[in-house]
Amino acid sequence: MVNCNARNRDVISLSKHVAATASPKTSTSTSSSSPSSSTSSFPSSSSSNLSPPPSAVQASPSFVSLPRMVPPNATITLGHKGVPVHELPEEARVRVPLCSARGKVCVAGIKRKLSDGGAKLWQEENAEKTNVGILRPSHDAWGIKKIVFIYCDDFLRRCFEMPWFHDPEWQALLLPVFQALNVAPRMVVRCLLASMPPGIAIPPHHDTGYWVHYSHRIHLPIETDPARIVFRVGPSKDRLQRYDLPEGCLVELNNQAKHSVDNLWDRSRVHLILDYLEKDSIERSILPPGAKLHQTRRSIDLESEHGSRPCPSFLILGAQKSGTTSLYEYLCQHPLVLRARRRETHYLDWRWRREEHLTWEDHRETYLRFFHAALLNENPSCMTGESTPSYLLHSDIVLPRVRKLAPTAKLLVILRCPVARAYSQYQMVTDPEGSVEQKKARGSHWLGKSFEEVVEAEMQDLERHRVHPTMNYQEFKDGYLSSRPLGHGSHSLLGRGLYALQLQPWLEAFGRDQLMVMFMEDMASHNAVQAQLGKVFDFLGLPPHSIIDTHAKNTRAYTPMDERTKARLSAFYAPFNQQLFQILNVHERRWEARE
Ligand SMILES: Nc1ncnc2c1ncn2[C@@H]1O[C@H](COP(=O)(O)OS(=O)(=O)O)[C@@H](OP(=O)(O)O)[C@H]1O
Known part of the structure; x- marks a missing residue:
């Protein structure tokens, strides 16, 4: 009954295995394959550094x-x-x-x-x-x-x-x-x-x-x-x-x-x-x-405790282009974290099933298909989660769904200098490289336009909707958010950087005990990543763990932003950022555009 195949040593259930074969993929843009198409694994850490024993090793007679x-x-x-x-x-x-x-x-x-x-x-x-x-x-x-x-x-x-x-x-x-x-x-x-x-x-x-x-x-x-x-x-x-x-x-x-x-x-x-x-x-x-x-390799659970862990246990809500891929991959290196079948499920925004008469139970069932729910059920010391960076922006749609389908999940938000974030989004969306699926998900609306042209159009859009730092979320939602398309990424170049407005409803609904906000710029070195992850593991109730791979994921090389555009955007964001630091009660940070 017990299969001790050495290649499958990372997850051991008394009745089944999940092969620890998939190394985290570093996608260069939003992917959109079906939930069943990706490989799952507990991260490949083992409780001994022995290379997998393919078969019994023979003793050496000369040692006598x-x-x-x-x-x-x-x-x-x-x-x-x-x-x-x-x-x-x-x-x-x-x-x-x-x-x-x-x-x-x-x-x-x-x-x-x-x-x-x-x-x-x-x-x-x-x-x-x-x-x-x-x-x-x-x-x-x-x-x-x-x-x-x-x-x-x-x-x-x-x-x-x-x-x-x-x-x-x-x-x-x-x-x-x-x-x-x-x-x-x-x-x-x-x-x-x-x-x-x-x-x-x-x-x-x-x-x-x-x-x-x-x-x-x-x-x-x-x-x-x-x-x-x-x-x-x-x-x-x-x-x-x-x-x-x-x-x-x-x-x-x-x-x-x-x-x-x-x-x-x-x-x-x-x-x-x-x-x-x-x-x-x-x-x-x-x-x-x-x-x-x-x-599992690192956990032991009693059968009588099955199902005691909510699935998913954490959601990375955003912000888009702010290191969400890295954060997810770092998290999945913890031996008690099991990656979802897909990192970005998008179920709570554009993949939501739209057939009439679907109940919350139907949606729960569909949502759980994105995770290894049955395996987690048996191993409640372990946890899983997803990372869909567009959730932060679309709280009007996503938040009520989180309340119903993952009410106790810990929420993680990682933010980045909004000027740099906007430029990174533009680079991704206009990147000629990518699969057909990726290109569809990115949208074609900015193709052939310079960054400056898109910025100008976005500025006018924000002005038309009278977006300003002290507006309340309802106004932001009615005017700006409700006009955002779902299903592709070529929109809200600047709106996605208005973090205070986006965070407001999440913080009101879940509070700081359930929602952790961090900054991508605080993950600039190996030690800095370890320190940040230490805080995240603690927030999730996971034991401390030193991760091995602290490289930045989902990176892209591109030419620096024009200095005048940078200055224009920095000035635009300054009052919004101030608002953010105030609501988060953190020190103001000097956000540089290419951080
Ligand atoms: N640890 C660390 N330190 C510094 N920078 C980092 C780090 N991790 C990710 N990044 C940068 O984050 C950008 C990718 O963000 P996301 O993974 O959230 O993008 S996405 O929304 O999922 O497409 C992408 O930015 P650009 O390279 O400017 O496009 C990454 O380089």
């Missing part, structure tokens, strides 16, 4: 002759686990302890229990009935069997105590181990027996994930032959040192250091492996036998 060392009496602190050891500068790297002897315990009882229980103890089908089934994707793929007592998700949001942990016989065998380490049971977040078959190798790797930084990793060899089992750890992949891990010896491993195992014995190596925190700060649940868990 490597010199053997004894784990030293070192102290591994969490400070030693802040970053992967091989990423530290050389001077620091060589000083980090890699493993440490933590005492001895008698393992005769555990050995006896394993031998009495026989093969059945290790069988997944048995665990699923009398204990609880858990996936460890890489290890499962290597054929490493397990008996799980305690397990937590990668973000240390919750910890599950399995029925077998509460079995009096197992308790009598496990608690003395915790005591020998001076660790209270509530501090243990993972505890399992792992059986590694003969001839198998776990290649050099270091563990990754939030939990690694906050936990100590202990190995207790139960069945082993140090002469034939080559355990190596080192400051880097090419400087691994072999250590003996004899039966009954508690050894702490710095799992941020590269380590590997080659089993050249003719029997399975069995270790008790546990991870403990320094504080018992994590929520714990005691699971009944046969409880069903649903896992």
